[in-house]
Amino acid sequence: MVKICCIGAGYVGGPTMAMIALKCPKIEVAVVDISVPRINAWNSDQLPIYEPGLDEVVKQCRGKNLFFSTDVEKHVFEADIVFVSVNTPTKTRGLGAGKAADLTYWESAARMIADVSKSDKIVVEKSTVPVKTAEAIEKILTHNSKGINYQILSNPEFLAEGTAIQDLLNPDRVLIGGRETPEGLKAVQALKDVYAHWVPEDRILTTNLWSAELSKLAANAFLAQRISSVNAMSALCEATGADVTQVSYAVGKDTRIGPKFLNASVGFGGSCFQKDILNLVYI
Numbered sequence: 001m002v003k004i005c006c007i008g009a010g011y012v013g014g015p016t017m018a019m020i021a022l023k024c025p026k027i028e029v030a031v032v033d034i035s036v037p038r039i040n041a042w043n044s045d046q047l048p049i050y051e052p053g054l055d056e057v058v059k060q061c062r063g064k065n066l067f068f069s070t071d072v073e074k075h076v077f078e079a080d081i082v083f084v085s086v087n088t089p090t091k092t093r094g095l096g097a098g099k100a101a102d103l104t105y106w107e108s109a110a111r112m113i114a115d116v117s118k119s120d121k122i123v124v125e126k127s128t129v130p131v132k133t134a135e136a137i138e139k140i141l142t143h144n145s146k147g148i149n150y151q152i153l154s155n156p157e158f159l160a161e162g163t164a165i166q167d168l169l170n171p172d173r174v175l176i177g178g179r180e181t182p183e184g185l186k187a188v189q190a191l192k193d194v195y196a197h198w199v200p201e202d203r204i205l206t207t208n209l210w211s212a213e214l215s216k217l218a219a220n221a222f223l224a225q226r227i228s229s230v231n232a233m234s235a236l237c238e239a240t241g242a243d244v245t246q247v248s249y250a251v252g253k254d255t256r257i258g259p260k261f262l263n264a265s266v267g268f269g270g271s272c273f274q275k276d277i278l279n280l281v282y283i
């Protein structure tokens with residue numbers, strides 16, 4: 001039986017692993033976290049996050065092939081594939097403060113993987129990270145590798161809060177980047193096989209590591225740019241008597257532009273756009 005472990009039982013790790021467990025009953029999935037309250041909540045009737053449909057998915061799999069645990073080291077030791085889905089906030093101090101991504105949580109997870117592993121592992125970047133992070137992670141993992149082979153993959157997540165289950169069930173695409181070596185391609189195929197349980201093959205895109213890492217930041221920048229553009233139009237509308245809803249409807253009818261993500265607002269918020277754009281600009 002293939003064993004998956006996900007480090008980080010957050011907004012991304014929890015729902016994504018629950019969906020893998022639902023769609024791959026022969027895979028055992030353990031979601032681990034250093035936060036005891038978070039894991040207790042995942043094991044209770046009051047899940048730590050609310051997403052339509054999530055309760056049902058967790059109830060169907062929990063205790064069968066989906067487990068939530070604080071025993072991080074045991075599950076990493078046992079896993080064939082280790083996802084890392086820890087938080088990557090904006091740095092608050094040091095070089096790049098206020099702009100660069102803080103990779104401390106990621107690096108400490110990588111050090112722990114290197115410490116406890118006794119067998120070959122595929123390590124998957126699920127967190128949003130700057131391009132070239134895999135190179136730094138590879139150095140940490142292989143520094144004292146005791147003959148263990150690690151393959152690093154980039155598999156960024158595109159779900160949005162509020163529609164996570166729908167986004168996971170029916171993604172526009174799944175992106176998997178890896179090394180273009182025989183071992184790298186084998187690892188990409190192993191992860192592709194997991195998603196192929198429910199995602200049509202033509203929506204699973206495989207690329208090199210750096211394209212996958214950069215595509216995530218690029219997608220968020222393009223989406224944020226649309227909102228900024230429509231917000232700029234909104235200011236013009238107020239000054240001229242045009243109605244921004246009518247303008248964005250008319251603009252979005254052009255099939256080259258499309259209607260989505262053209263709602264004017266006070267400016268984009270959400271958990272990631274701001275930090276990911278700062279991070280992209282910093283690179």
Ligand SMILES: NC(=O)C1=CN([C@@H]2O[C@H](COP(=O)(O)OP(=O)(O)OC[C@H]3O[C@@H](n4cnc5c(N)ncnc54)[C@H](O)[C@@H]3O)[C@@H](O)[C@H]2O)C=CC1
Nearest residue numbers: 008009010011012033034035085086087088105127128157
């Ligand atoms: N929230 C969202 O909608 C999306 C987030 N992302 C990205 O996914 C990543 C994770 O985001 P979220 O799930 O929202 O974060 P989150 O803050 O909800 O969860 C991260 C979890 O990782 C745990 N953690 C941190 N260091 C750890 C360690 N060394 N060992 C074990 N557990 C550890 C924390 O305790 C926390 O529970 C970020 O890079 C984010 O940018 C990507 C797409 C969507």
Ligand SMILES: O=C(O)[C@H]1O[C@H](OP(=O)(O)OP(=O)(O)OC[C@H]2O[C@@H](n3ccc(=O)[nH]c3=O)[C@H](O)[C@@H]2O)[C@H](O)[C@@H](O)[C@@H]1O
Nearest residue numbers: 157158159160161227261262263264265268269270271272
């Ligand atoms: O990388 C991430 O973290 C995620 O960031 C966003 O997801 P999220 O921030 O959860 O929520 P969205 O629904 O995309 O909204 C982001 C912000 O944009 C604003 N928005 C969105 C759409 C729109 O037309 N107008 C608009 O002002 C929203 O009000 C909100 O403040 C992206 O939509 C996800 O694809 C991506 O995975």
